[in-house]
Amino acid sequence: MTTAGADEDGGHGRAPDHGSTVPSGRASDVTPAGPVPGPTVAGVPRPRPTPGGPATDVAETRPRVGHIQFLNCMPFYWGLVNSGALLDLDLYKDTPDRLSEALVAGELDLGPISLVEYLRHADELVVLPDLAVGSDGPVLSVVLSTQVPVDEIRSVALGSTSRTSVLLARMMLEDRFGVRPRYITMPPDVPMMLREADAAVTIGDVALRAYYEFEQGGPGHRPEVIDLGAAWRDWTGLPMVFAIWAARRSFAGAHPGLVKEVHSALRGGIELALAEVQTVAARASRWEVFDQASLVRYFTTLDFRLGERQLAGVAEFARRAAVRGAVPPPRDIVFADV
Numbered sequence: 001m002t003t004a005g006a007d008e009d010g011g012h013g014r015a016p017d018h019g020s021t022v023p024s025g026r027a028s029d030v031t032p033a034g035p036v037p038g039p040t041v042a043g044v045p046r047p048r049p050t051p052g053g054p055a056t057d058v059a060e061t062r063p064r065v066g067h068i069q070f071l072n073c074m075p076f077y078w079g080l081v082n083s084g085a086l087l088d089l090d091l092y093k094d095t096p097d098r099l100s101e102a103l104v105a106g107e108l109d110l111g112p113i114s115l116v117e118y119l120r121h122a123d124e125l126v127v128l129p130d131l132a133v134g135s136d137g138p139v140l141s142v143v144l145s146t147q148v149p150v151d152e153i154r155s156v157a158l159g160s161t162s163r164t165s166v167l168l169a170r171m172m173l174e175d176r177f178g179v180r181p182r183y184i185t186m187p188p189d190v191p192m193m194l195r196e197a198d199a200a201v202t203i204g205d206v207a208l209r210a211y212y213e214f215e216q217g218g219p220g221h222r223p224e225v226i227d228l229g230a231a232w233r234d235w236t237g238l239p240m241v242f243a244i245w246a247a248r249r250s251f252a253g254a255h256p257g258l259v260k261e262v263h264s265a266l267r268g269g270i271e272l273a274l275a276e277v278q279t280v281a282a283r284a285s286r287w288e289v290f291d292q293a294s295l296v297r298y299f300t301t302l303d304f305r306l307g308e309r310q311l312a313g314v315a316e317f318a319r320r321a322a323v324r325g326a327v328p329p330p331r332d333i334v335f336a337d338v
C-alpha cells in the first residue's frame with residue numbers, strides 16, 4: 001500500500017505489486033497519494049454527498065480519482081504533476097484489482113478499471129474517450145511465465161492483481177493451445193508462483209521484470225516468458241485493451257464539467273509524457289530496477305489510445321469473454337460527454 005510521504009516518485013517505488021498482501025482487497029484500503037492536499041481522514045475516501053437538485057459542476061470536494069501504481073501509468077502521473085492538474089484531484093494509488101473494486105463500490109468517482117470489471121459493471125459507468133492501457137502487439141508487462149512447454153502446462157498460478165489478463169491467459173491456454181490446466185490465484189510473485197504451479201500469469205512491474213530477465217537470458221532460459229499482448233494480436237489481429245478509464249454515471253451526471261476537466265488532464269498528461277519520454281524514463285529509472293532505455297521502450301510500447309482499432313479489440317475480447325460466461329452479453333459502450 002502506498003503511504004503518504006513515500007511518493008516522491010509518484011508511488012512507483014520498488015514494491016508496487018503486492019496488492020494481494022492486503023487482507024481481502026477491500027476497496028476501503030485505497031490510500032490517498034502523498035502530494036494531494038485535502039481533508040481525507042485515515043486513508044479512506046470520503047463519502048461523496050448524494051447530488052440533489054439540478055446537475056451542477058460545483059462539487060463540494062475534489063473528484064476522487066484512481067491511479068494504477070504500476071509503471072504503466074507513470075506517464076499519466078508525470079502529466080498530472082507537470083500540468084498542475086494533480087492539485088485538483090484526490091488521487092488514490094493502488095493495484096488495478098482494488099481500484100476497479102473501489103470504482104464499482106462508489107468509493108472513487110473516476111479512474112482506471114480493468115476491462116473485465118468494466119464489462120461486468122458497464123451499466124453503472126461511462127467510459128472516458130481515448131484513454132486506455134493496452135498494446136497493439138507486445139505489451140512487455142502481461143506475461144505467462146512457464147517452466148514447461150505450453151502444451152504440457154497442467155497448473156497455472158494467476159496473479160491476484162489482474163482481472164483481464166488472467167482471463168486472457170485462460171482463453172489463450174484453453175481455446176488456442178488446447179490445454180486445460182487447473183488454476184490457483186496467488187500474490188504476484190513469480191518464483192513463489194512457480195513453486196506451486198507449472199506456469200504463472202503476472203501483470204505490471206513484476207511481469208516487466210520477468211520479461212526483461214527472459215530476454216536477457218537468451219534462448220533456453222527458464223522460465224520461458226510469453227507476452228500475452230503479442231499472443232492476442234497473433235490470434236486475433238487486434239490490439240488488446242487491458243484497462244480503460246471510466247466515471248460513475250451518477251458522478252458524470254452531476255458533474256459533467258469535472259469529468260471533462262479530468263479527462264482533458266489525463267489525455268493532455270499522456271501526450272506531454274510521451275513527448276518528453278526520455279526525461280520521464282530517466283527520472284523514473286532513479287527509483288526503479290529498470291534503466292532509462294528499458295523504460296523508454298516500455299512507455300513507447302504501451303498503447304494508451306482507445307481508437308477504432310482498440311475498440312474493435314475490446315469488442316472481440318468482450319465477445320469471447322461472454323461466450324465463456326465471464327461477462328454479460330456485449331452491449332454498446334456509453335462514453336462520457338467530453
Ligand SMILES: C=C(O[C@@H]1C=C(C(=O)O)C=C[C@H]1O)C(=O)O
Pocket residue numbers: 068070072096113114115133134139141142161162163164165166203204205207242243
Ligand atoms: C498492461 C497492463 O495492464 C493492466 C492489466 C490489468 C488486468 O489484467 O486486469 C489491469 C490494469 C492494467 O494495469 C499491466 O498491468 O501491465
